[in-house]
Structure formats: structure tokens, C-alpha cells
Amino acid sequence: MMKNILITGGAGFIGSNLALELLNKGYNVTVLDSLSPQVHGCNPNQSSPLYRNIKDKVRFIQGSVTHKEDWQKVLPDQDAVIHLAAETGTGQSMYEVEKYTEVNIAGTSLMLDLLVNGNYKVKKVVVASSRSIYGEGKYRHPELGIVYPDHRKDERMQQGDFEVKYHDDQLLEVLPTCEESKIHPSSVYGITKQTQEQLVMTVCPTVGIAGVSLRYQNVYGPGQSLTNPYTGILSIFSTRIKNGNAINIFEDGKESRDFVYIDDAVEATLLGLEKVEANNNVFNVGAGVATNIRCVAEMLCENFGLQVPIDTSGNYRMGDIRHNFADLSKINSKLGFIPKVSFEKGIKQFTDWVLEQEIHEDKLSYSLEEMKKKGLYK
Template identity: 70%
Template sequence: MKILITGGAGFIGSNLALKLIEKGHTVTVLDNLSPQIHGDNPKETSPLFLSIKDKVNFIEGSVTSPQDWEKALRDQEVIVHLAAETGTGQSMYEVQKYVDVNISGTSLMLDLLVNGNHKVKKVVVASSRSIYGEGKYISKELGAVYPKHRTAEEMDKGNFEPVYPGASQLQLVATDEDSKIHPSSVYGITKQNQEQMVLTVCPTIGIAAVAFRYQNVYGPGQSLKNPYTGILSIFSTQIKNGNSINIFEDGKESRDFVYIDDVVAATILGIEKNEADNHVFNVGTGIATDVITVAESLSRNYNIDVPINISGNYRLGDIRHNFADLNKITSVLGFQPKFTFQQGLKNFTDWVNTQEIEEDRYQKSIDEMKAKGLYK
């Protein structure tokens, strides 16, 4: 098939492109080579871009440009729409940029599909676990509940676990696709909007739509330059620079870390299988890993001892816990993650050890949030 990947020079996109080419598909990539991800001289120095250079039809452009979309859509049969501004924290103070790229960029694509001539049969959109906000919990009094966003007042007292009115202790469980959608960040809102627009518009014009709600994706090739997203990369750069790691809250907040090869495999199932059409799927491992475990595991893998400070600081818009229920993607598409966190982490840290040490710019991102009153 002829497949367009927007954001195809990014972490997920470049890995997906190479696997699709290996399977005999023809790939076009539309990407703006954002300096935040690729550095200041991407065509010469970005490993992600260089990995696909001369293997794909590359269009340097933006999803906010109708002309770039028109050029990219020519003769395509499938669109994998990955291009987006990412980063929960940054989205809370660069609101317009996130809306322009994530929402308006997607609406431009859909406008052209509805009103233009094209050969597109399927659109696969990258959604996110961030659309759920806080994950799913069980209360012995109330059954399944979905706590609201945590307040600064409670977190200032060191009360980081979510609470729910009328419920005593809450038990964290896996979040399934039917769980409540209540994002707690602008990023999450834009991902929800992308997903809903694609799943609403495409079927009305005979185009199959598939949405993947990715959990925290990691692995070799992840940008080590971006201080706004990717906890494994951020911590790795801090450790490699010999800097201490500042752990937010009490360090027991958890995420579902899913290895890049598993994400690519799931996405290809969505592209190639008709059973995926017009469905939403979680993509993760189904296992929650807390942030202290992440920091200690990285430090151990690098054999570099740095101070790990559990600070009680927090970011407004962050969630406490979320991990994926995989029953739907397993039963419908036959997907099973192949990499445990420890296996994936070893592959990731082995790769980081081959890379130049990047400047640690994380404090700059924290200072930006602090100045806006979003970091406490």
C-alpha cells in the first residue's frame, strides 16, 4: 500500500516507516523536523531523520499548511496521523500552539478528505492515554469510579492519591476503552479532539478510521534533546550529566511504559487488518511502573550513582496513575506486547550508552512552568 505518515521523522513514525518498508509498503513522510525533537541542524545530525532519509518520499512541511497536505495526500491509500505537539506540561502554557497543530492540523486533513479528490481508504490516528485523565479505580462502596483532577490544595498537604466523594480507599485497576474520558491537560484535550474528529468524519465518507491510545512509548532512538516529554530520556540525560534527579510527588505515581517495537507492531495491525476499522484501542503493557522504579532502574543500568530526590514538587495537569486494559486489542487484533519493562529498558540504556551526552535542559522547562504558576 501507499502509506502517508505525518510526523514520520519522529520517534514512533520513523520506526513505523522502516518496518512498513520492510513489509513492502511505499511510505511518504510529512514532517516539519521540529528543533525541539531533532536539534538545530536536523538534516545533518538528527538520527531519527537520517534513519529514514532516502528510504521514504520525504516532504518537509507542516500539518498546519493546506498546500503541504495536498502535496502529501497525492495517491495515498492510508494515512497514519502521528504529527502532534507532545508534552503534558508544555501544553498548559503553549495552548495556542497545541491547538493549532493538533486540532487545526487534523481538521485540515479531514477537510481535504471530505472535499478533495484522493484515494485514501483508511486513517489511523495516534490518540493517547492522556485523554482518560486519571485512570479507573474500584470503590467497595460505589464500584468503578473515575476521580476528578487532583487539587493544588490537597497536593500541597502531600495528599497525592486521588479521592472520590462517598468512597473510602480506592483500588487502582486497568483503564479500558469504555472508561470515562476526562483529560486533565490541554494536550489530552487536543488528543481527544483529534480522535473524535477522525472517528466521526471518516466513516461518513467511506474511509475506515482507527484510533490507538498509546501509553508511555519508549525505546532506542527516542529524542534525548527534548526536555518536555519522555521521562526515560529526561532522567537518562540527567544521569549522564551527573545531575541529581528530582522526583515529583512521593515517587509512587505510575505509568504504563510500552516499548517502541510493540507500538509499531500494534499500529501495523491497525493498518493491515479490517477488523480494526472504526475502533479505538489501548496500546500498552497492562502493567503500572512507578517513577522511583524508573529512576533507580536507569541509574543501575548506567552504573552511575546520582542523588534521587523525592521532592514533593508537582505539576498541575499531571495524573497520578494510568495503565492499559489490553483485552480489546488482544481479542480483536491478536496483539500481545513482547517486551517487559526491564527488557525494553536494557535495550534503551544500551543504546543511550552509544550516544553523545546531550545538554541537560530540563531545568529550563521547569523554570517555564514555575513562571506560569503550574509547577509547585
């Protein structure tokens, strides 16, 4: 019987919501989190509702997964680790390479090294993987059947050709990615998530620890950071709308993502923790529905009752993918997971929450300028 649960990154969006649900179910929760200013602001006690939601409710240790002494503070007496701590911006990862590999890969390696060589009680490790490991994902070629296209070429995108094509330039039909789909990430972030997953799923079973990897799609909902300009498209667009700024839709606006509501993501994570059937398996976590980005911007404006220009600019970022949505057959059949919140309902709950928040500084232009200087935003 698992009772004591450690959540790394437990003051983050998924982690804090998960911590509260675990507490409701009677678990003892320890959180290790660095309280990164990029996510929580410079004074988390005032600027981070995520942190405030769990403060004084969990055993909280401010520290880093890259520091051995911090792991040694939190690992004793834990029955399971839910390893969510990570740097998460796809675009940012393409130029902060050392930071992303240090936190995501080295931090995970340090945890596993301690679990293998130390005297700990951990029985299960649930690691947050990502849809980004699929790269451009899974498609159907009209003649060849299932194919996994290479990353899109810069020279094609410069000409405004953003569609995913195969070697013969044949247009392809996008398909949901199943867990058996080819792994070929197109960003540093994706590479680090792939490595995290492989480390956990390789090392844990050798020492009798169950490993579970959850490949999250785009998780959204009330409470997500409105100040981080590097990740979370709903938050980025919302901050621009509330500041009266135009929304710049990259590419041609037809690129799509799978948006999974926070409550559904938490439920899937709990199933991964509690179900024996999850042991030593990887699962997609999503809504299983593709939503294009221009539609997202229009729905946000409608829900806020605020109209700002929505410009489809043709700009693009190196490392971004065109489409990805999840095949949920495996997590449904093995764990009984069915997402409950539609995007229409979820985005309404998200925008209702945003309207109650103060207007935050719009930092998107700064983040894009960083990428432009390095030739990664065009």
C-alpha cells in the same frame, strides 16, 4: 490492497520506526514532518538520528500539518494515512495552548476537510490518540464500585496528599483503563488528543474511510529524543544521569505509568493499518503493566552503572495524572496484539543505546522554570 502510506510526523520516534517496518514489508512510504527543533535539534542532518534513519529511504516532505499546501503535496495517490504528527508535552501544553490546539486539532481538521472535499484515494486513517484522554482513569471504590475521580486538587497536593480520592475522601484501588472508560482529560494535551480522535472517528466513516484510533501509553526505546525536556521521562532522566545531575522525582515517587516498548507500539500500529477488524475502532496500546517512577529512576541508574541522587521532592505539575495503565483485552481479542518486550528487557536495550550516544545538554531545569513562572509547577 493498500500500497501507498503517508505518515505524518514520520520522522518522529514512533513514525520513523514505523516507516522502516513498512518499507521492509514492501509499502511505499511518504513522510510529512516539520522536523521540530525541540525534537530533532537545529540541524537534523547531524542532530537527529530519527530523521537520518529514514532520510533517502522514504519520500520526505518537510512541512506542517497546519499548512493546506503541504497536505496537498502529500495526499494524492495515498491509500492510507497514519496521522502521528502532534505536539506532545503534557506540561508544556498547559501554557502553549494555542500551539497545541493549532497543530493537534486544526491540523487534523485540515486533513479531514481535504479528504471530505477533495478527490483522494485514502481508504483508512489511523490516528495517534493517547492514554492522557482518560485523565485520572478508572478506580474501584470499596462501596460504590467503579468510579472515575475528578482531577486532583491543587490545595491537597500542596499538603503532600497526592493520592486519587473520591468525593468522600475514600482511598481507591486503581484499575486498568479499558476503551469504555470515561474520557475526562486533565491537560490541554489530553483535550487535543481526545478531539483528534473524535474528529477522525466521526468524519471518516461518513465518507467511506475507515477510522482507527490508537491510544498509546508511554512509548520508549532506542532512538527516542534525548534533547526534548518536555516529554519522555526515560530520556529526561537519562540525560540528567549522564550529566551527573540529581533526579527530581515529582510528588512522592509512587505515581506510575505504563511503558510500552517501541517495537510493540509499531506492531500494534501495523495491525491497526492492516487488519479489517480494526476499522472504526479505538484501541489501547500499552504493556498493561504499571511501573512507579522511582523504580524507573533506580533501574536507569543501575543499568548505566552511574549513581546520582534520587530526590523525592514533593514538587508537582498541574495537569499530570497519578496512575494509568492499559487494559489490553480489546486489542488482544480483535487484533491479536500481545506485547512481547518486558520493561526489564526494554529498559536494558534503551540504556545500552543511550550509552553509545553523546552526552546532550540537560534542559529540564529550563522547562520547569517556564512552568513555575506560570504557576503550573510547584
